Amino acid sequence: MTETNGGDPARTIATLWGTRKLPRRGPKHTLTTEQVVAAAVGLADGDQDVATLSMRRVAESLGVGTMSLYTYIASREELLEAMLDRVYEEAVGELGEPGDQGWEDGLREVAKVNWNLCLRHPWVLQVFTGRPPLGPHSIAKYERELAVVEGLGLTDVEMDSVITLVHDHVEGVARRRIEVDRAVRRTGMNDEQWWEKVGPLLAEVFDPARFPLAARVGRSAGEAHQAPHxxxxxxxxxxxxxxxxxxxxxxxxxGPLVKTR
Known part of the structure; x- marks a missing residue:
């Protein structure tokens, strides 16, 4: 996990909301903050990892010196927050307008949009903000998601908890999905190929009589999914x-219990 929220709050908010003034002195500004953030997102998407993302790599991708990058983004932590806010803008654009659908389809859409976001940008699951994101698109996303469960008789805390529950489910399963994809790339074997290799070895030491539930349920699940998971x-x-x-x-x-589909 890579943590954020560790920088100067006033400076971070100014960067995220576009109110930070670039210094007038020094070299001429050849970039914009938006270009720096976009370059960083591109690198993280390519690596599917933020551990290797550095200010130096972002600067190199833009053809500028590392120190000049700090003119636009004061720290790596602030860069990560800006990257999150940028990709959350995608989610805001994909979420339907409030009132277009019932709450069930609305929550399905919230889940699907966040699922797709995680798969497009796997690195977002590695960034731990610790505290609520502060950017305009982060807040707009939260606003749009809350609108799905507005007017259902839930308290404000329950509304927040429902959206958090959806996020937690999606992010947990998305991590497993991304881990599966990484395992395939790392080993060069898909699940079927892996099992063909491992299955006979396990059969030599596994006693179904000792683990009857694991044997029965594991076999049924494996046959249904054609994969361990x-x-x-x-x-x-x-x-x-x-x-x-x-x-x-x-x-x-x-509140209303009408099924929307």
Whole structure:
């Protein structure tokens, strides 16, 4: 995990909201803050990792000196926050307008948009803000997501908790999906090829009589998914159970339980 929120709050907010004034003295400004952030996002997307992202690499990709980059972004932490806010802008554009659909389809959309965001930009799951993101697109995304559960009889805290629950589910399963993809790249084997190699070795030491549930359920799941783990199934199954729980909560508050599909 890479942490943010460690810089100067006033400077960070000014950078994120576009109110920070670039210094008048010194070399002529040949870039914009937006260009620096876009370059950093491109590098992180290519590596699917932020551990290797440095101010030096971003500067090299832009053809400028590392020190000149600090004219636009004061620290790596602030750069990461700006990167998050930039990709959250994508999510805001993909989320439907409030009132276009019922709450169930709305939460499905919130989940799908965040799922796609994680898969497009796997590095976002490595950035731990610790505290709420401060950028305009981060807040706009939160506003749009909350609108899905507005007017259902939930308290403000419950509304926040429902959106957080969806995020936690999506991010947890997305991590597993990304780990599976990395394992394929690292080993050069897909799940079927891996099992063909490992299965016979495990059979030599595994006693089904000793672990009857693991043998039975593991075999059924493996046959159903054709893999040790199916992130897409886990995503759909978990989301369906989550929505059932939210429906129960809304029903307890006297809110609408009408199914939208």
């Amino acid at each position: 199916n992130p897409e199934h886990a995503y759909a199954f978990g989301l369906a159970r989550l929505l059932e729980g939210v429906a129960t909560l809304i029903g307890g508050r006297g």
